[in-house]
Amino acid sequence: MKITQYQQAKNDLKTISQWAKNKFPDDKPAIRQTINDETHNLCKEYDLSEKKESMLHNYACTLHP
Numbered sequence: 001m002k003i004t005q006y007q008q009a010k011n012d013l014k015t016i017s018q019w020a021k022n023k024f025p026d027d028k029p030a031i032r033q034t035i036n037d038e039t040h041n042l043c044k045e046y047d048l049s050e051k052k053e054s055m056l057h058n059y060a061c062t063l064h065p
Helices: 005-023 028-045 050-063
Strands: none
Touching: 005 028, 005 050, 028 050
16 A cells, blocks of 8 residues: 555654654753644645645644643
């Protein structure tokens, strides 16, 4: 089964979230900022539709500490 661009962006974002939580363990604003910035970058990189962008941003919110 082929992975979609949205699924790949979601996987990438999860990895970024884990990295940010390890890099800034006591700095919740830095973690949130990293996740949000990278969400925006991934939307552009994968050229996601508006609907998929919205879904990825909603998913990013679930990754915030």
